[in-house]
Amino acid sequence: QLQLQESGPGLVKPSETLSLTCTVSGGSISSDGYYWGWIRQPPGKGLEWIGSISYSGTTYYNPSLKSRVTISVDTSKNQFSLKVSSVTAADTAVYCCARRGPSSGHSYDPWGQGTLVTVSS
C-alpha cells in the first residue's frame, strides 16, 4: 500500500533553512487529482497545515507561513520537499507529510510517521 517517509536533518540553527523530503512508495506521486502536503505539530500542541503541491507543481500555502515556505515536487524520484527559511525556535515541531485526494474526501491519508525538527544553536 502507499507509504510516505520523511527525511532530513533533525537539528537546524536559528535563521537557517529547514529542508525535508518526503519519499512516496507503493504508488505514484503523479496520480491525477491528488495533492501532497506538509503538516506540523509543535511539541505538546495542535496540528498546523503548512501547504500542499500537485504532481504538476500547483502549490497552496498557509498564509501564516507563505513568505518562508517553498514546497516542490520531483516526479522522477517520487518525492516532494519542504523548505522553511529563516527558522526560529517557534518552528520546532514534528513535520509530517501526507497525501490528500478524492479517495479520502480530500482529507489527508495516509501520513508519514513524522520527523522531529529542533531549531537550536
Next chain:
Amino acid sequence: DIQMTQSPSSVSASVGDRVTITCRASQGISSWLAWYQQKPGKAPKLLIYAASSLQSGVPSRFSGSGSGTDFTLTITSLQTEDFATYYCQQVNSFPITFGPGTKVDI
C-alpha cells in the same frame, strides 16, 4: 481563514462508554470535514472523511455526522485502544485548518 473549535477539550471516559465530540466551523463548510485520531508519538490517522464517511479499516463504532457548521464524532462502546486525541479538520477552503483537539482519557 475558517476557525475550527472543538468541545470538550478533554473527556474522561471508561471502556464501554459512548463518547461524543463536537466540532464547529466559523463559517459553512458543507460536508468538507474530516476526523483524525492521534496517539502519542504517532501521526494522525484518518477516521472519518466527508463528515460521515468511514475510512476503510476503521471500526464501525466510530461515526460522524453534521453539515454546514456543526459536526459530531461519536464513539459507541469505547475500547482501550480508543484512548487518544481527536482532531477535526476542514478541507472546504485554503488554508486548511484543524480544531484544537479533544483528549479522551480514562
